[in-house]
Amino acid sequence: MVDSASFRPLALTMGEPAGIGPDVTLAVWRERSERRLPPFYVLADPDALRRRAKLMGIDIPIETMSAGEAIDAFDRVLPVVALESAADAAPGQPERSAARGVIEAIARAVGDVRAGLASALVTNPINKKALFDAGFQHPGHTEFLGMLSAAWSGSPAHPVMMLAGPGLRAVPATIHVPIAAVPRLLTEEMLIRTGRTIDHDMRRRFGISNPRIAVAGLNPHAGEGGVMGTEDDEFIRPAVAALREEGINAFGPLAPDTMFHAEARARYDVALCMYHDQALIPTKTIAFSETVNVTLGLPFVRTSPDHGTAFDIAGTGKADISSLAAALRLADELARHEAEYRQREHAAGAVS
Numbered sequence: 001m002v003d004s005a006s007f008r009p010l011a012l013t014m015g016e017p018a019g020i021g022p023d024v025t026l027a028v029w030r031e032r033s034e035r036r037l038p039p040f041y042v043l044a045d046p047d048a049l050r051r052r053a054k055l056m057g058i059d060i061p062i063e064t065m066s067a068g069e070a071i072d073a074f075d076r077v078l079p080v081v082a083l084e085s086a087a088d089a090a091p092g093q094p095e096r097s098a099a100r101g102v103i104e105a106i107a108r109a110v111g112d113v114r115a116g117l118a119s120a121l122v123t124n125p126i127n128k129k130a131l132f133d134a135g136f137q138h139p140g141h142t143e144f145l146g147m148l149s150a151a152w153s154g155s156p157a158h159p160v161m162m163l164a165g166p167g168l169r170a171v172p173a174t175i176h177v178p179i180a181a182v183p184r185l186l187t188e189e190m191l192i193r194t195g196r197t198i199d200h201d202m203r204r205r206f207g208i209s210n211p212r213i214a215v216a217g218l219n220p221h222a223g224e225g226g227v228m229g230t231e232d233d234e235f236i237r238p239a240v241a242a243l244r245e246e247g248i249n250a251f252g253p254l255a256p257d258t259m260f261h262a263e264a265r266a267r268y269d270v271a272l273c274m275y276h277d278q279a280l281i282p283t284k285t286i287a288f289s290e291t292v293n294v295t296l297g298l299p300f301v302r303t304s305p306d307h308g309t310a311f312d313i314a315g316t317g318k319a320d321i322s323s324l325a326a327a328l329r330l331a332d333e334l335a336r337h338e339a340e341y342r343q344r345e346h347a348a349g350a351v352s
């Protein structure tokens with residue numbers, strides 16, 4: 001079978017230039033062979049990357065080119081597709097002037113995937129506060145990508161964040177919102193929609209034929225029959241029942257404190273959690289250096305390392321590149337599954 005994903009590179013955004021995005025990008029290219037990385041190009045300010053390499057004392061050949069030239073150049077040089085806006089900053093010191101370039105990189109990378117120039121999108125971390133201060137209206141990539149993909153497909157998107165690491169995949173149903181808003185934002189309908197998206201993407205992109213989805217409760221002991229909170233019985237349990245009626249292998253609500261130990265994790269493929277930290281504390285605790293942030297529910301594949309901008313170590317060479325390496329490998333794998341799925345769909349359509 002012809003795999004169209006093999007002939008295209010991944011589009012990697014540089015992220016916040018004051019953070020460790022530039023550091024891990026340079027270092028991961030240097031280790032491309034040892035880590036068996038798929039070809040990628042970086043959407044970045046090439047001068048900013050050169051300055052960071054010099055500061056870190058590493059000699060990396062950086063060449064500016066078009067996305068179409070990247071795949072042949074990748075073995076020889078780090079291919080950079082230059083941004084129109086400058087996006088530079090000293091390590092640990094975010095500049096408002098860089099925000100335009102940071103946002104341009106994400107939007108252009110999505111455009112490249114849409115145009116068939118890249119097989120998938122991999123993002124380096126952004127600093128939410130720095131972008132907010134410059135007028136950016138989205139709490140993170142996930143929500144911004146949902147907006148961009150709605151413009152792409154013409155229908156509203158429901159992007160779903162998933163942290164995927166060895167030993168645990170977990171989805172926060174609510175994402176970047178204050179904890180006080182969580183009970184109000186959780187509804188039976190949104191949990192059903194989230195469960196459907198998980199089931200769909202696990203089958204189509206992860207190749208898991210009957211994904212087991214463990215649904216967490218919101219309250220201690222999942223409410224313990226209503227004596228510790230009523231949300232678990234009011235809308236989480238009915239959402240699980242509705243998903244099961246559709247043939248989706250969801251179960252719960254489970255007591256959140258006992259669903260992440262090793263034996264419990266062996267009983268499911270994905271944990272559907274109720275809020276950001278319920279999902280991200282266990283994933284990042286179990287495997288901070290290898291966990292990948294994946295966005296489900298988009299018409300394209302997007303991954304990211306699980307760490308943030310790490311201003312405290314930017315420019316020092318101390319940043320661990322394992323999570324970015326894992327994000328590049330996973331994006332390539334998911335894009336191949338997606339391409340194969342589309343080919344099968346196309347072939348079935350041609351036969352029927």
Ligand SMILES: NC(=O)c1ccc[n+]([C@@H]2O[C@H](COP(=O)([O-])OP(=O)(O)OC[C@H]3O[C@@H](n4cnc5c(N)ncnc54)[C@H](O)[C@@H]3O)[C@@H](O)[C@H]2O)c1
Pocket residue numbers: 020124125126127128129141293304305306307308309310311312313318319320321
């Ligand atoms: N994908 C993203 O865009 C993304 C993800 C997470 C956080 N963030 C943003 O990053 C900023 C900082 O967030 P934070 O401080 O909570 O988390 P962080 O991951 O940036 O840092 C937490 C701690 O882990 C260390 N660390 C992080 N990555 C490391 C690496 N690769 N190697 C070694 N040590 C590493 C840091 O030095 C720091 O001590 C925030 O603005 C947040 O919004 C962005």
Ligand SMILES: N[C@H](C(=O)O)[C@H](O)COP(=O)(O)O
Pocket residue numbers: 139140141142143280293304306307
């Ligand atoms: N919530 C994520 C985390 O803490 O790892 C992170 O902020 C990234 O979110 P986006 O992928 O939406 O930028």
